[in-house]
């Protein structure tokens with residue numbers, strides 16, 4: 452399915468608030484991702500993306516037919532982790548299973564390696580997040596380990612995975 456990655460704009464606020472407000476998305480993400488997801492949350496997220504230093508992160512809207520229907524970002528780490536960056540993403544439920552996130556992940560990782568002095572991009576999906584793990588594997592990420600009981604979400608402990616893509 453056709454999509455583009457582009458920078459967020461204030462015009463995306465209603466679309467972001469609409470598509471992001473989904474328990475089936477929030478359950479796989481950190482608690483910093485709000486649920487319910489309000490218009491104010493959308494405003495805050497977009498303004499944080501627009502104000503962040505451009506040499507430290509690539510934050511992109513996933514756009515289908517002119518509407519922002521998902522989010523993907525690569526965030527450079529600091530201190531001794533400064534040659535690494537973290538990948539995160541979500542997509543509106545009605546667009547799942549069409550290959551969008553696999554293609555978006557490949558595209559943004561290529562751009563991140565071109566833009567930043569990093570050697571490693573990592574992602575930490577929950578062990579049970581089969582869809583996200585498949586996206587990462589499709590994009591060339593390697594499973595480096597499983598962190599037992601590493602996260603506590605919605606009152607329960609879960610295992611999570613460490614996946615990484617190294618610079619060629």
Ligand SMILES: CC(C)(COP(=O)(O)OP(=O)(O)OC[C@H]1O[C@@H](n2cnc3c(N)ncnc32)[C@H](O)[C@@H]1OP(=O)(O)O)[C@@H](O)C(=O)NCCC(=O)NCCS
Nearest residue numbers: 476479541542547548549550551552553576581582583585
């Ligand atoms: C995970 C997510 C990003 C996948 O996006 P997507 O665009 O549907 O992924 P793709 O279409 O590129 O699918 C990649 C592969 O995963 C498979 N897949 C997708 N969802 C799946 C699921 N729930 N269970 C099993 N496999 C799944 C697809 O069939 C495809 O397999 P293939 O390569 O053999 O064809 C999307 O489901 C989502 O936003 N989920 C909620 C938020 C989330 O989990 N974010 C990631 C946190 S680490």
